[in-house]
Amino acid sequence: MRVLCSLLLLCLSFAAHAQQPREEVVLGLSQNRVSITADFDGSEILIFGAIKRETAIPKQPLEVIVTIAGPSEPLIVRRKDKRFGIWVNTDANQIDSAPSYYAVATSGPFNDVLRHTEDLRHKVSISRAIRSVGAPAEIGDSRAFTRALIRIRQDNSLFQLLEGAVEVDQQTLFRTSIALPANLTEGPYKTRIFLTRGGHVISQFETEIDVYKVGLERFLYNLSRSQPLIYGLLSLAIAIAAGWGASAAFRMLRQG
Structure with a gap:
C-alpha cells in the first residue's frame, strides 16, 4: 500500500510539472x-x-x-x-x-x-x-x-x-x-x-x-609566459632604444 501511495504521488508530481x-x-x-x-x-x-x-x-x-x-x-x-x-x-x-x-x-x-x-x-x-x-x-x-x-x-x-x-x-x-x-x-x-x-x-x-x-598584445603575452628571459631582454632593449631615441631627438632640437 505504501509503495502504491508513493507511485501515485510521483505521478501527480510529474503531471503537475508537465502542466506548468x-x-x-x-x-x-x-x-x-x-x-x-x-x-x-x-x-x-x-x-x-x-x-x-x-x-x-x-x-x-x-x-x-x-x-x-x-x-x-x-x-x-x-x-x-x-x-x-x-x-x-x-x-x-x-x-x-x-x-x-x-x-x-x-x-x-x-x-x-x-x-x-x-x-x-x-x-x-x-x-x-x-x-x-x-x-x-x-x-x-x-x-x-x-x-x-x-x-x-x-x-x-x-x-x-x-x-x-x-x-x-x-x-x-x-x-x-x-x-x-x-x-x-x-x-x-x-x-x-x-x-x-x-x-x-x-x-x-x-x-x-x-x-x-590579439596581434602584438598576444605575441608579448605568450612570450612573457613561454620565454620570460627573452621577454625581459626584449623589454630592456626596447627601453634602451627608446631612451637613446629620445636623447638623440633632444640633441637635434638643441642644435637646431
Whole structure:
C-alpha cells in the first residue's frame, strides 16, 4: 500500500510539472568575442533576446536577470593599519575564488526580482559569486575582507550591479547593454540569463563570451609566459632604444 501511495504521488508530481507553462530564452549577442589590442579601452556588449512559450503569457509579471562573469581566481586580501605614522599590511585573508569581472543587470530592484533562497541556490548576486570558505582563527571579521574586495573592484568598474538596466517589452522581448572596462582578464566570460516570476527562477540560459588578446598584445603575452628571459631582454632593449631615441631627438632640437 505504501509503495502504491508513493507511485501515485510521483505521478501527480510529474503531471503537475508537465502542466506548468514552459518559458525558454532565445538569446542574441552583439558580439560573442572581444579582442584586446594595444589601444583597447573597453567594449560594450548588447544582450537581447525573446521568450519562447508553449502556452499563454501568465498574469504574474516576468523579470529578467543577466550576469557576466570573468575567469575566477584565488587571491589574498590584506588589511592595512597605520603604525608609527606609516601604513603597513597587518591581517590577510584568503579568498578561495573570485571572478576577475562580474556584472549583474536586472529588470527591477534586485531584491524584488530574486528571492534570497534563489540567490543562495544560483549564486547570482556579487557577494554570492565570491567563494571564501574559511579564515584564520585570529580574524574575527572575515566578511569585511570580502566587502573590501567588492568595494575595490566596484571602484574599478570590475564589479557592477545594474538594477533596472534590462528592458522587458510585453513580457516577451528583453535587451540590455553592459560595459566591459579596459582592464579585462582574458578568457571565457560565462553569461547567464535568468527568467523569474515572484522572485523564483523559472528558466535559465547559459552561453560564453570569449575575451582574448590579439596581434602584438598576444605575441608579448605568450612570450612573457613561454620565454620570460627573452621577454625581459626584449623589454630592456626596447627601453634602451627608446631612451637613446629620445636623447638623440633632444640633441637635434638643441642644435637646431
